[in-house]
Amino acid sequence: MKTIAKPLAIVGVILLTSGCAATKGEQRVLTGTALGAGAGALIGAATGSTATGALIGAGAGAGAGYLYHRGKRDSDYGRY
DSSP states (O other), X not given: OHHHHXXXXXXXXXXXXXXXXXXXXXXXXXXXXXHHHHHHHHHHHHHTOHHHHHHHHHHHXXXXXXXXXXXXXXXXXXXX
């Protein structure tokens, strides 16, 4: 139980703060960050370093959210 409490607390804090975005782009980046941190925390808990997994996952998720937003924004305006 103790090993799962820390990742759940990290994910909970990220999810609570991810609803504070003002624009669609910010929301997409924060959603990616939250999903990445959650996945990273779970993988990190399984491999022995929850915090490191959450940080790496958050960075990867933020990057993925940003790239998704750029692709979505460009397709909305008909850019290739």
